[in-house]
Amino acid sequence: MIDAMVVATAGWSIRVRRRSLLVCVTLTVAVLAGILVTLSAGVNSFPVSRVFAVFAGHGLPAENLIIGELRLPRAVTAMLVGVALGVAGALFQSLTRNPLGSPDVVGFNSGASTGALVVMLVLHAGAGAVPVGAIAGGAITAAVVFLLSSRHGVSPLRLVLVGIGAGALLNSLNSLLIVHSQLYDAQSASVWLVGNLAGSGWDEVRLIGGTLLVGLVLCVGLSRPLSLGEFADDRSMSLGLHVGRTRTVAVATGVLLASAAVAISGPIQFIALSAPQVARRLTGAPGPNLAASGITGALLLVVADFAAREAFQPRQLPVGVLTGLVGGVYLAWLLGSEWRKGRA
Numbered sequence: 001m002i003d004a005m006v007v008a009t010a011g012w013s014i015r016v017r018r019r020s021l022l023v024c025v026t027l028t029v030a031v032l033a034g035i036l037v038t039l040s041a042g043v044n045s046f047p048v049s050r051v052f053a054v055f056a057g058h059g060l061p062a063e064n065l066i067i068g069e070l071r072l073p074r075a076v077t078a079m080l081v082g083v084a085l086g087v088a089g090a091l092f093q094s095l096t097r098n099p100l101g102s103p104d105v106v107g108f109n110s111g112a113s114t115g116a117l118v119v120m121l122v123l124h125a126g127a128g129a130v131p132v133g134a135i136a137g138g139a140i141t142a143a144v145v146f147l148l149s150s151r152h153g154v155s156p157l158r159l160v161l162v163g164i165g166a167g168a169l170l171n172s173l174n175s176l177l178i179v180h181s182q183l184y185d186a187q188s189a190s191v192w193l194v195g196n197l198a199g200s201g202w203d204e205v206r207l208i209g210g211t212l213l214v215g216l217v218l219c220v221g222l223s224r225p226l227s228l229g230e231f232a233d234d235r236s237m238s239l240g241l242h243v244g245r246t247r248t249v250a251v252a253t254g255v256l257l258a259s260a261a262v263a264i265s266g267p268i269q270f271i272a273l274s275a276p277q278v279a280r281r282l283t284g285a286p287g288p289n290l291a292a293s294g295i296t297g298a299l300l301l302v303v304a305d306f307a308a309r310e311a312f313q314p315r316q317l318p319v320g321v322l323t324g325l326v327g328g329v330y331l332a333w334l335l336g337s338e339w340r341k342g343r344a
Helices: 018-040 048-055 061-096 108-122 127-148 156-179 183-194 202-220 223-229 233-238 243-265 271-283 290-310 319-340
Strands: 004-008 013-017
Touching: 013 018, 018 048, 018 061, 018 271, 018 290, 048 061, 061 202, 061 243, 061 271, 061 290, 108 127, 108 156, 108 183, 108 243, 127 156, 127 243, 156 183, 183 319, 202 243, 271 290, 271 319, 290 319
Parallel strands: none
Antiparallel strands: 004 013
């Protein structure tokens, strides 16, 4: 049985593996089912029929408030942030050829957090300036990390180690910014730094949705070059890949997606690290698996946010607490696995 098919038009063609397509479709259905559960279940639960009644404009006032104004934008934000983190993680892991090369491990998310905190705590700018600060912080951090790790060519292991060091430094700087800020600002920033989707509204959906659209358009042309880029540089260039240009576009796209996600929800940990690994195991395919990684990230974050919202009632946990607990265990396992392979 042929495992791949080719979709082609007059101007372009793309090779799609059947297993990868099946995995993406299944994950998409799972994401939609997860969103439906988050809208209907909880302390205030509703039959699924009432959820659809709200969608159709026939909901009761209480249903419109809880489902349409509180839960729906939060669930959609979780989905879009999860996609952004999953794709960003896949991009950086492909670039570094290392499963530890995730934006939350190598310091890019910490840099985005620093940029956002400077805007919030030092410049006291409005909420509209936070995404700009986050993207600027992530971009500067990425540039510095790649510059410091690019002696005699970018070494994946060196990049990960430099990134971890940069992340530790930036996390200390973030703590310093909070300590020297006003009490109310410090409390708000501390909650934001954990990673939280509570209170997400349609403004957040529009912002992350627009950024994600730009990032995904850029990703369309990156999948095949990144697959070639996972070879050694000499072999990649012999196959016609412009290594420097591909890396530049991929880094810019990954920083844009990761920084936008941080600006919306704070630095939610380990989604970008784990989603590409789960996606690769499900598809069994080489290469970055950008689509599968993004959908996996969406599923992980939607499920994690629902658990953080409902599993500890009468209180709600910030979703970053839950992903940090689970992700810490996963990271320990991954480090052990990489150590045994001699890559960490």
